[in-house]
Amino acid sequence: MKPTIYISQPVSEKVRQYLNEYCEVKEWRGEDRIPRETLLKEIANVEGLLTAWHKIDEELLAAAPKLKVVSNVSVGYNNFDVQALKERNVIGTNTPYVLDDTVADLTMALILATARRITELDKYVKDKKWEPVKDEEQFFGLDVHHATIGIIGMGRIGEAVAQRAKFGFDMDVLYHNRSRKPEAEKKYEAEYCELPSLLERADFVVMLTPLTAETHHLLGEQEFKQMKKSAIFVNVSRGQTVDEQALIKALQNGEIHGAGLDVYQKEPIEKDNPLLEMRNVVTVPHIGSATAQTREAMAMRAAQNIVAVLTGKGAIDPVTD
Numbered sequence: 001m002k003p004t005i006y007i008s009q010p011v012s013e014k015v016r017q018y019l020n021e022y023c024e025v026k027e028w029r030g031e032d033r034i035p036r037e038t039l040l041k042e043i044a045n046v047e048g049l050l051t052a053w054h055k056i057d058e059e060l061l062a063a064a065p066k067l068k069v070v071s072n073v074s075v076g077y078n079n080f081d082v083q084a085l086k087e088r089n090v091i092g093t094n095t096p097y098v099l100d101d102t103v104a105d106l107t108m109a110l111i112l113a114t115a116r117r118i119t120e121l122d123k124y125v126k127d128k129k130w131e132p133v134k135d136e137e138q139f140f141g142l143d144v145h146h147a148t149i150g151i152i153g154m155g156r157i158g159e160a161v162a163q164r165a166k167f168g169f170d171m172d173v174l175y176h177n178r179s180r181k182p183e184a185e186k187k188y189e190a191e192y193c194e195l196p197s198l199l200e201r202a203d204f205v206v207m208l209t210p211l212t213a214e215t216h217h218l219l220g221e222q223e224f225k226q227m228k229k230s231a232i233f234v235n236v237s238r239g240q241t242v243d244e245q246a247l248i249k250a251l252q253n254g255e256i257h258g259a260g261l262d263v264y265q266k267e268p269i270e271k272d273n274p275l276l277e278m279r280n281v282v283t284v285p286h287i288g289s290a291t292a293q294t295r296e297a298m299a300m301r302a303a304q305n306i307v308a309v310l311t312g313k314g315a316i317d318p319v320t321d
């Protein structure tokens with residue numbers, strides 16, 4: 001008999017067909033995201049759950065006593081209580097590698113858009129304010145090429161950003177991890193830095209660590225003060241790696257030049273968040289991996305992880321801590 005699984009978010013016909021070969025598939029068909037109470041009821045008898053964003057905690061696991069695998073359609077898995085999964089012998093999986101280039105592209109887009117004021121000046125033109133002016137300084141931005149980028153979290157995506165920065169834009173690459181990566185240092189002529197040194201030297205500070213207890217508010221008031229006044233901060237990791245109030249203050253006080261943000265303390269962002277009023281801040285709605293090809297690859301990888309576990313082969317991408 002095939003194992004039963006539950007899919008809590010939309011997948012393509014191709015992914016559904018692949019899953020149907022190995023599993024009985026139950027699926028959320030509602031217009032909006034599935035409410036948690038409904039999810040808890042739906043998973044009562046399933047062995048696999050393909051999901052994203054939902055908090056996978058003791059309450060959810062207790063509601064699904066037959067569960068063997070929870071497959072996240074994302075690389076970040078801060079929505080998992082890994083300890084609770086371990087205690088219940090449920091495998092958690094994620095989707096690394098397949099989104100690296102797409103997220104790195106978005107990171108560069110945020111760097112460029114903020115430095116060259118693309119969204120601000122796009123609005124200016126579309127608001128029909130563009131008139132012949134004597135002094136074009138009002139349109140000036142900052143150079144990206146040959147500047148220094150500081151990558152906090154030089155992992156899979158961090159390296160894809162370093163690749164673009166080094167070979168696309170001739171940038172100098174600094175990075176900070178808990179441990180050094182000699183191969184990356186060689187490949188991108190990247191220099192390892194302790195955090196304060198990276199913050200002091202980088203023109204563009206890019207946050208790309210996972211959200212963990214250790215990285216929660218890794219950047220706060222003191223760290224923004226350490227950055228150059230001309231620095232641009234880009235966050236593509238998770239909103240909570242940064243103290244958002246400190247970021248807002250740093251921008252309001254001119255301690256940094258601008259910010260490009262894909263992720264926020266609260267998502268969707270609150271309508272009265274001061275970041276939304278700032279000309280020097282570019283905001284997008286958590287779209288790091290959001291292209292059709294990459295989301296399809298992520299969903300397929302998540303499906304393959306479920307099937308691998310439920311057919312006894314072992315997860316391709318198990319999360320361990």
Ligand SMILES: NC(=O)C1=CN([C@@H]2O[C@H](COP(=O)(O)OP(=O)(O)OC[C@H]3O[C@@H](n4cnc5c(N)ncnc54)[C@H](OP(=O)(O)O)[C@@H]3O)[C@@H](O)[C@H]2O)C=CC1
Pocket residue numbers: 075076077096097099103152153154155156157158176177178179180208209210211212214215236237238262263286287288289
């Ligand atoms: N905005 C979006 O749509 C997306 C966001 N993301 C986010 O990006 C994150 C990174 O993804 P990915 O590159 O695949 O992950 P990796 O695990 O490959 O890289 C993470 C890097 O962060 C470093 N790191 C971890 N903890 C710390 C710490 N305390 N201090 C400094 N560095 C640290 C790690 O190095 P070391 O262990 O040596 O410290 C590692 O090099 C995801 O976890 C997710 O949150 C990912 C995809 C899309």
Ligand SMILES: O=CC(=O)O
Pocket residue numbers: 073074075076077099288289
């Ligand atoms: O935020 C997205 C992810 O894949 O992590």
